[in-house]
Amino acid sequence: MTGTKMIFDEIIEFRKDQKKLTKKYRSLPDDLEEVRKILTTRPDAKPPYSYRIEGLKIKSCMIKVRKISCKSLKNRGVQSGLRLIYAYFKEESRIVFVELYHKSEKSGEDRARILKYFK
Numbered sequence: 855m856t857g858t859k860m861i862f863d864e865i866i867e868f869r870k871d872q873k874k875l876t877k878k879y880r881s882l883p884d885d886l887e888e889v890r891k892i893l894t895t896r897p898d899a900k901p902p903y904s905y906r907i908e909g910l911k912i913k914s915c916m917i918k919v920r921k922i923s924c925k926s927l928k929n930r931g932v933q934s935g936l937r938l939i940y941a942y943f944k945e946e947s948r949i950v951f952v953e954l955y956h957k958s959e960k961s962g963e964d965r966a967r968i969l970k971y972f973k
C-alpha cells in the first residue's frame with residue numbers, strides 16, 4: 855500500500871451514528887482519525903482486531919473492526935466496545951465507512967444497511 859493514498863468516504867447513516875456517539879464519547883473524532891491512519895497502511899482484516907463479514911452474498915469486502923481504542927473510555931484501551939463496519943475496495947484504494955456503534959446498544963451490524971448500499 856505504500857505510495858498509494860487511501861480514499862475515505864462515509865455514508866449518511868454513518869455520519870448520524872458518529873454524531874450521536876460523539877455526544878457520549880467526546881474523543882471519538884480523534885479516535886476515528888487514528889483508525890484512518892491505521893487503515894491507510896493496513897486496510898484488510900486483521901483478526902482478532904477486525905474480520906470480514908461473511909454470508910452477505912455481495913462482491914464488496916465488508917470488514918468489522920472490533921478493537922477500537924477510545925480515549926473517552928479511560929483504562930479500556932481497545933476493549934472500548936466500539937464497532938466500525940466498512941467496505942474496502944482494494945483496486946480503488948478506497949474505504950467507505952458504513953456503521954459505527956457501541957456493542958451495548960446493538961448486538962451486531964445492520965445487514966440491511968450494508969445490502970442497501972452495496973448489493
